[in-house]
Amino acid sequence: MATDHILEVENLTVKYGPIEAVRGTSFFVSTQEVVSILGANGAGKSSTLKALAGLISHEGRFTFLSKDISKMEPYKIPYLGLTLCPERRGIFPDLSVEDNLLLGAYTIRKNRNLIKQNIEKVYGLFERLGERKKQLAGTLSGGEQQMLAIGRALMGEPKLLMLDEPSLGLSPKLVDFIFDALKTINKSGTAILLVEQNAMIAMEISNRIYVMQNGKFAISGNAKDVDFQTLKMKYLGV
C-alpha cells in the first residue's frame, strides 16, 4: 500500500440481482493523478463510481486517504474530499446556477469566505456560468450543465474528483473545452478519476488507464504505453 495512493480499491464487486456488473476489480489512484476507466457501454464503469460514492450496494474494500469508506454512508463521503460528478450531469434543475454551486459547497458551509472564494474561482474557470448566475439550471444547455456539474463538484475543494462520462452528449468543441478545464483542475492539485466512453479524449489527459470489459479490467497501464488502435478494436466495441 503505497503512501501516495489516495484511493485504493480492493476486490470491488457490484451485483444487480443475479447479474455481476463489476467482478472483483482492484485499482488505485495516486495524488494528483488523472486515471481513466474506459470500456464499452455496460462494461460496469458507472457502477464502479456509484459504488465508491456509496450509492449502490457493493462488496469489497476501499480506502480513501487511508480511511475505510466501504461501508460509509454516502452523504458523509464528500466531507472527506471525495466527490462524484454523476452521469447525465445531475444538476438541480429547479435551482439557480448559483444555488447549485452553493450546494456544492455544503460540506464547507460554515466557511463563508472560502465559499465566496471558490465560487469566484468556478466563475473564472467557466465564464458562461458567471453570466447566468440566477438562471434556473434546468434551462441551461447540455454543455453549460456539465460545466455547472463540474463547478459544483469543485466547490467543496475535493482531493479526488470522480466524473461519470462528462463527454456524453456534448459537441466535440465542448468536449475539448471541458477536458481542458479538467487538465487545469488537475494541475491545481486535484486528482481525477474519470469514467469515459470517449477513450481518445480521456487518454489525452490521463496518466494511467484501466480498460473494463464485462466487469473486469482487461488492460491497465500508463496511458502513453497503450496503443489506441488495438484498444479500439479489442475492447471498446467500436
Add this chain to the structure above:
Amino acid sequence: MVFQQIIAGIITGSLYAIVALGLVVAYKVTGVMNFAYGYMGMISAYIFFTCFSTIGMNYILSFFIAVAFGSFVGYAVERGLLRPVRNISPASMVIITLGLLLVLEGTALQIWGNNYQQIPNLLNGLPFILRFSGSIIVIPQQNLLILGLVAGVIVALILYLNLTFQGKAMRAVAQSEEIAKLMGINSSLMMSISWIISGSVGALAAILVAPQTFVYPDMMLSLQIMGFTAAVLGGFESIPGSIIGGISIGIIENLVGTYISTNLKTTFSLAIIVAILIVKPEGLLGSTKARRV
C-alpha cells in the same frame, strides 16, 4: 357587502393556504401525500384543549405546547411509520396514511370522546372596522391574528427555503435525494425536518380554526379537503401555488356560501377542482413534468 365576504374569504383562504403548504412541503421532500394531515393537526388541537381548558394553562403557553406536539407527531410519523417502508409504491404509501387517519381518529375518540369541545378565541376585543369605498368592513381581531400568524409562517418558510443552506438543501432533496447525498446532505435528516415543519404547520392550522369549528375528531376534515384542493390547484408544486390556490378557494367559497348556499360548500369546491383538472390536469400552476405517481 362583497368586500366583507372577500376579506373573510382571504382569512379562511389563508388557512387553506398553510394546510396546502404543509402538504406540499412533505410531499415534495418525501414523496408522500399525507391523507392523515388534518387528523394529525386535530390531535394537537386536542392537546391545546387539554392544556388550556382541562389543566388551565396559559393560552399562549398551551399554544406553543400544542404546536411543539404537532412537530413531534410529524417527526414520529415520518421516522417511525413512513421511513422504514420507503421502498413500497406511492399508492401503498397513500393507503398507509389512510390507515393512520383511522388510527388518529380512533385515538381521539378513545381519549377524548365524540363531544364537541369549545375553545375561545385569543383575541376577543372590539373588531377592526374599515371604511372602504362606501361600505363598512368588520374584521374580528382573531381573524387578524390568524392572518398575521399565517403570513408570518409563510414568510419564515420562504426565507428558510431560499436563503439558508439547510433550506436549499431541503429543496435539493426534493429534486433528487440521491444527488443531494452526493453534496454531503443528510437526506434522511432533511426528510425528518420537512415533516417536523409540516406537522407544526398542521397543528397551527388546527388550533387557529378550533374556535370556529370546535374540537372533535373530524374537525379538520373540511379544512383538509380544502387544503388538498388548494394544493391541487397550485399543482402540488410550490409555495406560491399553495398560497394562490388557498386564497382563491377561500374567496370563492365565501362568495358561494353567501350568495348560493352555505351547506354546499364542499360540493362547489369539488366542482371547482374537477373543472380545473379537466382543463389543466396538472393544476393551475403545476408543470407538466413527470410526477411521482
Add this chain to the structure above:
Amino acid sequence: MKKYLWFIPFVLVPLPFLGYPFLLSIFVLIGIYTIAAIGMDVLTTWAGQISIGNAAFFAVGAYTSAILVVNFHVPFLIAFLISGLFAMIIGIVVGLPALRVSGFYLAVVTMAFGIAVQQIIGVFQITGGYNGIRNIPVPSFWIFKASNPVYQYYVVLTIIFLIFIVLSRISFSKSGLALFAMRDSEVAARAFGVNLLKYKLAAFAASAALTGLAGSLYASAIGFISPSQFDLTLSLDLLAMVIVGGAGSVMGVMIGAAFFVGLPFLLSGYNISITIIQGVALIAILLFLPKGLLQIFKITDLFKKKVI
C-alpha cells in the same frame, strides 16, 4: 378457483341451519358489505385506481332504494335494480372528468366527492335531511316477506354468486384482459391500443353500480338510514376490506368484510375504539401480509391475480 366451489355448497349454504338467527343477521350484513367491497375491488384490483369516496355510491343506492320503497311504494326488486342503475349513472358522470387525472389526484377528488354527497343528502327534504329516513320496510318478494334472516341470507348469497359469475366471465374476456393490462402498466396498455379512459370509466361505473346495489340492500336490511352513516370512515372501511381481506377475489373481500363487520361485535366487551384497530389492521396487513388475510387460508397461489 375450484377450491371455492367446493367450499360454498358445503359450508355457506347449510349455514343457516345451524340455527343462530342473530349470527345470521350479521352474516347478512357481511354479505351486503361484501358486495360493496367487490365494487371497491373491481376499481382497485382491476383498474388500479384508488377511490376513497365509495360511501357516496353506497349512500346513493341506499337513499334511492329507500325513497322509492317508502315514498313511492315501488316493489323492492325494482327499486334495487334502479338503485344500482342510478348509482352507476352517477359513477359515470363523476368518473368522466375525475378519471383524467393521475392516481393521487383521483384520491383527492373521490375524497371530496364522498364528503360532498354526504353534505348534499343532509340538505334536502326528500332525503329527510340530517334525520334520515326511518321505517324502511323489509322487502317482499312476491308472496313471502323477507323478514326472516334465513331468506335475507339466501338472497344476499345468491346475489353474490351471480356477481361472481358475471365477473368471472368478464375477467376472462378480451375486456377483462385489457383491464388487467391497464392496471399493471398504463403505458404498455396504451401502446397496445387500449383506450384507457373507456376502461377506467367502465370499472368506475361497475364499482358504483355494485356499491349502489349493496346500499339498496343495506337500507332494507337495517331499516333506517341517515347521512352520518355514509361518512369518510365508511369509504375507508370499504378500501380496508379489500386490502385486509385480500384483493382480487370474492373470497378475499368477503373475509375482509367479515373482519370489519365482526370486529365491533367481537370487541363489544372491551373499551377499545374500533377505528384504531381498523387503522392498525389496514397498515399491518398492507405491510406484512400484502395479499390479505386470504393468504393464511390459501396454500397455493395459482391464478391469484386474474381469477375472481
